[in-house]
Amino acid sequence: MVPLGQVVQLEKIEPLQGYKLRIVQEVVLALLAKQASHGYQLQARLALALGPLGGALNAGHIYVTLGRLEKADLVRARRVDQAGRPDRKVYELTAAGRERVHEWLSDTSWPKPAPAEFHLKLVAAAAAGLADPVRLIDKQRGELLVGLREAQRAALAEPAGSVAGLLLEGVVLRLQADLRWLEECARYWNAAKG
Amino acid sequence: MTVESETSVLSAQGLCKEYGKGAALVRAVQAVTLEVERGELVAVVGPSGCGKSTLLHLLGGLERPTAGSVRLGGSALERMPEAQQARIRRRDLGFVFQAFHLVDELTALENVELPALLAGASPRGARARASELLAQVGLADRASHLPSALSGGQQQRVAIARALANEPLLVLADEPTGNLDSSATTELLRLFEQLHARGQTVVVVTHDERIAATADRLISMRDGAFVDETKLAGGTARPLSAMAGLEA
Amino acid sequence: MGRLLLIYRLVVGDIKRRPVQSALLAVVIVITATTLTLGLGLRNVAQKPFAHTRAATRGPDIVIQGQPNRGARGTPARAFRPLAHATGVAAIGGPFPLAFARLTAPGIDVPVNAEGRTSTPTAVNQPLVTAGRWVRPGGVVIEQGLAGALGLHVGDRIRLRGRAFRVVGIALQTEQAFYPACTPGLVWVTPGDAGRLATPSDPLGYEVDVKLRHPSAARAFWSTAAANAFSKAASGSTISQSWEAIKSEDYRVVTIDQKALLIGSWLLALLAIASVAIVVGGRMTEQTRRVGLLKAVGATPRLVAVVLLAQNLLLALAGAAAGLLVGWLLVPSFSDPGRGLLGTPPSPTLTLVSMVEVICAAMVMAVAATLIPAARAARTSTIRALNDPARPPKRRPRLIAISSRLPVPLLLGLRLGSHRPRRTVLTTASLAIAVTMIVAAVTLQHEVDLKEQTSSQSGLFISSSIGGRVTHLVWTLGAVLVVLAGVNAIFTMWTTVIDGERPTALARVLGATPRQVSAGLTAAQLLPGLVAACIGIPAGLGLYELAGGHVATAKPPIMLLLAMVPCTLIAVAVLTYFPARAGARRSVADVLRSE
Incomplete structure (x- = not known):
């Protein structure tokens, strides 16, 4: 929805082990909005917010991202002399960066919902007689339940009041919603079969 | 699946349950065969009215099957007189219900010690065991509360402690989260995971996906029959970060 | 009309739904009504039996029995004549000859006094024949208490001192307490038969029945000079008895019965109350829930009360009717055909009043059974009645x-x-x-x-x-x-x-x-x-x-x-x-x- 040609291009050039850089970029920008920060400070904030999901996001990711943002003129780095610190750079937002943060926060686009593709898959499978839709649903359900199990365990392992727990709760609830929808699909395709 | 293995705790073969006659005949359970291994957590899911609860009653000997057999720890439950069934229930089975079914005028502790007393344990032994179980479900500080003074989630945890009072071979749970809100369900999930980790064999009937997801094995039931079985244990999911939308 | 139909449906529906409980409530009411019927029926059993009988038989104030002094001359009637002119005496009956004999029949052997009587009525002490007819030669009339105790009826054959007699009648009297309060028993025969029953060892005695101007002076009379005159005429073995003494002996029997009955009916009343409380309390739980249900679908508390009342009244009326019937059938078995006083036999009657009383009592029970749940229904909120039907133990x-x-x-x-x-x-x-x-x-x-x-x-x-x-x-x-x-x-x-x-x-x-x-x-x-x-x-x-x-x-x-x-x-x-x-x-x- 928001034209971000430059950023998308960056992602294409250097994928970072599966993490959606767009999100990391926006978050890093937003975290710098209040005050300038060191890279390691940013990384700590992100790790706290993601909890068990932030495991793969190491300091390297942050610096690569900051580097790109600097090239795109969204942040600028200042050198600060600090004894005993490997990191001497403090990053702060440029005017363009500040504008981007505002744009991001006011953007209400929502991640693409799942049903359409699977729904069409079921319709097509039934029409072509290639596969039993009910079997497909059962398989899918198993897949989702294994995911739910993982997410739930991770959520249960979070201490009470953890901010990352909230993210996991979101994952669990979405999976639940998907599973309920699968149940409806099963009911429909079962009836269609019989 | 039809072969009874040595580690099998529960084995049901060709279970059928019919109600009524003629045009009003209802086949609540049709030719259900099920093996449950020691330490396994099996979830039976399906829409309401699919016969899940009846199946659970058959497995626990609370109802007699029209046909088929149930073996619990090697003894054939369906042919026993009720007195013997009761002894088996007392020793080898623990029940958890959707409606909790706690005795209103007994405190949490007294509810938990009830099965031990029924099984002839000494009052002192029963009390000690009950206190221990209440502590395990995190309700040591609620021991002297009446059920009416406990939240739904706490009542269900008391009910689970009661189900464990005689260290049963098998726990049968019927929609344990059916009457609970989301946060109480989370408390209960934690307890289920603990039980599972300790190696307690459990068969749970539910339509709550979160409870189903704790299972090793998931059985889908429709119109009184098993239609699908999924092994969840050992299955691999997409990474959590992908599910959370952090990865492409 | 629609409301009546609704009430009818609800009432019948509930009775059908819990047939056992409804039946038990009805049974309790039936038993209570039965016992009440019994109690009332027996209460009606002659309230002043002795007074009635005494009036009807011209009962004597003083009864004197004895043998004429051997020294006295002439007939016994002459010997006792001075008595009639004694101060305070209004009239006398007799003297009547008395013979002691054993009354025998198969399975019976009791001592009796056979009193000789003619067919002429006397001014004092004329027995009242309640069955059969009066004495004739060879025909004996038996005192009612004795007949009842021995099971004798008119037409039976008996023997007195070995002589064959036929029972020709049964009669009431107040010259002595009725059998068995007083023994030996009393029978009447003709004077001729009485004479034939006497033997040298058991000679004839005589009885004189005295009516006084002031019956309350009966006890005092005996110590007067008139009595002394009499005692000169009679030999030493004189027995006399005032009517008060006879009455108290009669009542000894009656009061024992009444006491037993009174205490019994108190216990029954207590038990009936307990029963109703148990039955009503037992139905309360489910009825509270029902009340909540009815209120939830829009019934007013009054309609709810009407439904409950109608239901309980139906049971109560059925119970009262059955109770009356059973009580009416049972009453005769409590009464005693052998009672020797007027009004006690043969069967206590159920008056209209006592029937109304029984039905009222049943109604009161029904209303009591309605009031508590109805009051509770008005008090409890609909939701509470629905959600929390049973009082938590x-x-x-x-x-x-x-x-x-x-x-x-x-x-x-x-x-x-x-x-x-x-x-x-x-x-x-x-x-x-x-x-x-x-x-x-x-x-x-x-x-x-x-x-x-x-x-x-x-x-x-x-x-x-x-x-x-x-x-x-x-x-x-x-x-x-x-x-x-x-x-x-x-x-x-x-x-x-x-x-x-x-x-x-x-x-x-x-x-x-x-x-x-x-x-x-x-x-x-x-x-x-x-x-x-x-x-x-x-x-x-x-x-x-x-x-x-x-x-x-x-x-x-x-x-x-x-x-x-x-x-x-x-x-x-x-x-x-x-x-x-x-x-x-x-x-x-x-x-x-x-x-």
Whole structure:
């Protein structure tokens, strides 16, 4: 929805082990909005917010991202002399960066919902007689339940009041919603079969 | 699946349950065969009215099957007189219900010690065991509360402690989260995971996906029959970060 | 019209839904109405029998019996003549010849006085023939009390001192207390027959019946000079009796009966109240819920009350009608055809008034059965009535602690029994009342048996038939009380089973066997039974003393009394066996599902 040609291009050039850089970029920008920060400070904030999901996001990711943002003129780095610190750079937002943060926060686009593709898959499978839709649903359900199990365990392992727990709760609830929808699909395709 | 293995705790073969006659005949359970291994957590899911609860009653000997057999720890439950069934229930089975079914005028502790007393344990032994179980479900500080003074989630945890009072071979749970809100369900999930980790064999009937997801094995039931079985244990999911939308 | 139809539907629907409970409520009302009918019927039994009879038979104020002085000249009539002119005497009857004889017939041998009478009526003491006709040669008329006790009827053949006679009539009198209050018994024959019954060893005696100007002066009269004149005419063996003495002897019999009946009906009333409380309380739980349901669909509290009232009135009216019928059939068996006073026999009548009284009492019961749930219905909110139908049982920590040390059936029994303490108390009370009456009956029976033994040893046929009659009455009352207490026990059991459906089902899920459960349910009733027996035994002895008996003379065997305890327990166990068994067999899955 928001034209971000430059950023998308960056992602294409250097994928970072599966993490959606767009999100990391926006978050890093937003975290710098209040005050300038060191890279390691940013990384700590992100790790706290993601909890068990932030495991793969190491300091390297942050610096690569900051580097790109600097090239795109969204942040600028200042050198600060600090004894005993490997990191001497403090990053702060440029005017363009500040504008981007505002744009991001006011953007209400929502991640693409799942049903359409699977729904069409079921319709097509039934029409072509290639596969039993009910079997497909059962398989899918198993897949989702294994995911739910993982997410739930991770959520249960979070201490009470953890901010990352909230993210996991979101994952669990979405999976639940998907599973309920699968149940409806099963009911429909079962009836269609019989 | 039809072969009874040595580690099998529960084995049901060709279970059928019919109600009524003629045009009003209802086949609540049709030719259900099920093996449950020691330490396994099996979830039976399906829409309401699919016969899940009846199946659970058959497995626990609370109802007699029209046909088929149930073996619990090697003894054939369906042919026993009720007195013997009761002894088996007392020793080898623990029940958890959707409606909790706690005795209103007994405190949490007294509810938990009830099965031990029924099984002839000494009052002192029963009390000690009950206190221990209440502590395990995190309700040591609620021991002297009446059920009416406990939240739904706490009542269900008391009910689970009661189900464990005689260290049963098998726990049968019927929609344990059916009457609970989301946060109480989370408390209960934690307890289920603990039980599972300790190696307690459990068969749970539910339509709550979160409870189903704790299972090793998931059985889908429709119109009184098993239609699908999924092994969840050992299955691999997409990474959590992908599910959370952090990865492409 | 639509509202009437609705009320009709609701009433019939509820009665059909719980047929056993409705039937038990009806049974309690039937029994109460029956006993009330009995009590009222017997109350109508002549309120002043002696006065009536005395008036009808021109009863004497003083009766003098004796033999004419050997020294006296002429006929006995002449010898007694001065008496007629004595001061204070209004009239005299007689002298009538009296012969002592034994009345014999198959199975009968009693001493009697045969009084010689002509067909001419006398001014004083003219017996009132109630059956057959008056004396004739070879024909004897028998005093009604004696005829009743011996079972003699007009036309029967008997012998007096070996001579054959035919019973030609039965008559009432007040010259002596009726048999068996006074022995020997009394028969009337012609003077000629009386003369033939006399022997040298048992010569004829004479009786003179005196009517005084002031009957209240009867006792004083005997000490006057007139009496002294008489005693000159008669020999030493004179017997005289005032009418007050006769009356008090007659009433000795009547009051024993009435006392037994009075105490019995008090006990019945208490028991009936307990029964209604139990039955009404038992229906309360479900009715509260029903009330909530009706209110939820828009019924006003008044409609709800009308439905309840209509339902209970229907049961009460049916019960009252049946009770009246049963009572009417039973009353004759309580009355005594042998009573020797006017108005006592033959059967007490049910007046319109007493019928109305019975129906009113049944109505009062129905209204009482309606008021409490209706008041509660008005009080409780619809939602509470729906959600929380049963009053949650009260928690009794000490009882719970104690019961956890007991075997499983006692544990279950104690806890189930404590759920509804008021009902348990009522059951205990009703059982205790029944035990009390039975203990009293046993004691009385024993006293009567003892007397019969001594009297048969002494060769006399004495007043055992008084004892017999009272015993019959007491045993019948005892039986009614036992039936009522039994119905209560069954009803309490039934409601305990229904109330305890969930806890017992739960106990079975947790591994209690059906036998443990039914034993527990029975134990919940046996404990009140035990308490009731322990209260009832001393209470029964106390009642016996209160009613004028003497436990010390009755000497009821201690073993027999102690046997009441196991007997009560066995009776309760037997009565509650089937409901308990049914309660322990209901499908656990059904009970838990219906939650």
